[in-house]
Amino acid sequence: MQTNHTCKENEHLLNPPIQLPLPKEFHIKTRQLLSQAMHQQHKLPANSIALFKSEITKPIQDQDIEETPQQEANFHYLFGAQETDCYGIVDFDTSQAIMFCPNIPEAYEIWMVVNRQSYFKQTYAINDCFYVEELNKYLEEKKPSEIHLYDGENSDSGLRPSLPTFDFLEKYKIVKHQLYHTLNELRTIKHPEEIEQLMFINKISSDAHVRVMQNTYPHLKEYQMESLFKFHVQERCGSKAKAYDCICASGQGNATLHYNANTKLIADNCLILNDMGSKYNGYCSDITVTFPSNGKFTQKQKHIYQAVYEAYKNVLDNVKEGVQWDDMHLLAEKTILKHLINIGIVVNAPMEELIEKRIGAVFFPHGLGHFIGLCVHDVGGYNPGHPERHSQAGLKNLRTRRTLQAGNCITVEPGCYFKELIIEKALNNQEQCKYLVKEKIEEYKEVGGVRLEDGICITKTGYINFTNVPRTIEEVEKACAGLHWKN
Structure with a gap:
């Protein structure tokens, strides 16, 4: 069949791919640091090991099609492997890594890529590889004094990880209470290699957000914004993995924090x-932009956007090593409250009184941000030795209260929303209703909500910002018009 199109004419459709490999040596380093920390913190007996479980392949209901898996974060961190149905051992005396891969029947090679032991040994920074059915024999010969499992309750979800369940493990001393917090604490400080990965996927995701802003207009469907974002990311770096479900909200939908119907x-x-992010080599981006559908903010939209922008800017102007995350949240909350007072939505009462009555949480109900890395809501927020969770409205949704350290990677995401459920409860609360101006709130409900979110890495003097998207009102309107928006 003849065609009139040439490669030359279609050069603009696809760009050359860009890649950033994660060095294999990185995983050797993480195992060494884990081994050192486990010995220092827990005085392990000789010949202690940890046994890890990768993500497991799961069929979709009763079909012969599987769900698209994403590797278990710690398995990626320590072994670098992306394959499912594997197990891995870290020897705490030597920091050596032994993997156990599935022995997939030869017939499957007609239908799928099947990797054997030699592939794992050549591809990943491990010391040896056996089949899963050889794990029992390996342990019998190894005779470990303790087998440590990664077990604990995730402080965000309340869920626990899936553990190895082999019957033969009953023959050994199993320790479940030490590895979880030690490994999580190591993951809160990102290595240069990890920061490089986060910068890479955030750059691509930032560009994807701008591309969506430049190509969105009224009467499109929300899911079309999601599809363009995903196309750009995969076209640039090949990533099909998602950090989380895309949130593409408009109008009143903006007030639902994790709106993802996109319909x-x-x-x-x-x-x-x-609010859209992606994943590359296991590392996540998480970026939120807010912009007007027709490219120009209305006056009411400007008022709320500016409140959130100044909260965002104030946090970035003050965040650095040694700052407590609670203080940054309250700084953002106070900034938004000042604007709501100026607009007339909140009465002009002493700021301490408004904070005590949790008026800010009526409009800013979530925490300021979260650790980010191999998980979009990364681990370690409430590790032992750090402040416990608040019980007050808004503050209880902080995903950490830690004093920040250099190497912490965290999001800064203040927001202001007009959520009917929260506002109605506040108006019916005798302690809160006297601070709220109902008529003015009704005027601004059409705004829905505004959130701005960057991913940053804390340094001793400030931060590195991974995110590069339009932020000021002028920049946003320029980007929506397809103009050069960067100063």
Whole structure:
């Protein structure tokens, strides 16, 4: 069949791919640091090991099709392997790594790529590889004094990890209470290699957000923004993995923090809130932009956007090593409250009184941000030895209260929302209703909500910002118009 199109004419459709490999030596280093920390903190007996379980392949209901897996974060961190149905051992005396891969029947090679032991030994920084059915024999010969398992409750989800369940493990001393917090604490400080990965995927994701802003207009469907974002990321670096479900909200949908239906028609003169991220070599991006559907902010939209922008800017102007995360949240909350007072949504009462009555949480109900890395809500937020979770509205949703350290990678994401459920409860609360101006709130409900989110890495003097998207009102409007927006 003849075609009139040439490669030359279609050069603009696809760009050359860009890649950033994660060095194999990185995983050797993480195992060494884990071994040192386990010995220092827990005085391990000689010949102690840890046994890790990779992600397991799961069929979709009763079909012969599997869910798309994402590797278990610690397995990636320590072994670098992306394959499922594997197990891995770290020897705490030598920091050596032994993997156990599935022995997939030869017939499967007709239908799928099958990797054997030699592949794992050549591809990953491990010391040896056996089949999973050889794990029992390996342990019998190794005779470990203790086998440590990664077991604990995730402080965000309340869930526990899936553990190895082999019957033969009953023959050994199993320790479940030490590895979890030690490994999580190591993961809170990112290595240069990890920071490089985070910068890489955040750069691509930032560009994807801008591309969506430049190509969005009224009467599109929200899911079309999601599809363009995903296309750009995969086209640039090949990543099909998602950090989380894309949030592409418009109008009142912006007030639902994790709105992900993405099915509405985008109206004229409404605000769009896109919270979208991706994943590359296991590392996540998490970026939120808010912009007007027709490219120009209305006056009400400007008022709320500016409140959130100044909260965002104040945090970035003050965040660095040694700062407590609670203080950054309260700084953002106070900034938003000052603007709401100026608008007339909140009465002009002493700031200490508004904070005590948790008026800020009526409009800013979530925490300021979260650790980010191999998980979009990364581990270690409430590790032992750090402040425990608040019980007050808004503050209880902080995903950490830690004093920040250089190497912490965290998001900064203040927001201001008009969520009917929260506002109605506050208006019916005798302690809070006297601080709220109902008529003015009704005027601004059409705004829905505004959130701005960057990913940053804490340094001794400030931070490195991974995110590069339009932020000021002027920059946003320029980007929406397809103009050069960077100063």
